[in-house]
Amino acid sequence: MKEETVQDLPPSAKLVLKVLEYNGGLTQKEIVEKSRLSQRTVRDALERLQEHDIVQKDIYIPDARQNLYQLDVETDTEADADAEAALLD
Numbered sequence: 359m360k361e362e363t364v365q366d367l368p369p370s371a372k373l374v375l376k377v378l379e380y381n382g383g384l385t386q387k388e389i390v391e392k393s394r395l396s397q398r399t400v401r402d403a404l405e406r407l408q409e410h411d412i413v414q415k416d417i418y419i420p421d422a423r424q425n426l427y428q429l430d431v432e433t434d435t436e437a438d439a440d441a442e443a444a445l446l447d
Contacts (some may be wrong), residue, residue, distance in 0.1 A: 363412070364412075365408050367403075367407070367410075368403070368406070370399045370400075370402070371402075371403040371406045372413055373393050373403070373404040373408055373433060374389055374393060374395070374400060374407065374413075375407060375412065375413070375423055375429075375434045377392050377393050377434055378413065378427060378428060378429055379429065380443065381420070382428060383416075383426045383427065383428035384426070384427060384428075385418055385421075385424045385425065386400055386404065386424070386425065387424065388402065389404070389427065391396055395429060404427055405409060411420065412429065412430060413427050413428065413429060413430060414427070414428060414429075414430045414431075416428070
């Protein structure tokens with residue numbers, strides 16, 4: 359994930375991103391509960407994060423009517439690689 363992309367996101371999307379970083383995969387309802395943002399705000403934030411390929415949406419197995427949102431695996435790998443490169447410099 360690129361720092362410039364994250365900096366350009368609205369505060370609500372940054373909060374949703376942090377909630378997912380700390381808690382792993384969550385449903386939209388769980389994100390609403392943990393972030394205390396409105397359902398509409400969380401939905402908009404998730405759409406923005408998906409547009410930038412920061413968050414991926416999967417089927418939530420216990421209840422297929424819901425989706426599971428989690429950080430994109432490639433995003434985490436890129437962040438780890440960037441952190442390692444910074445340490446080596």
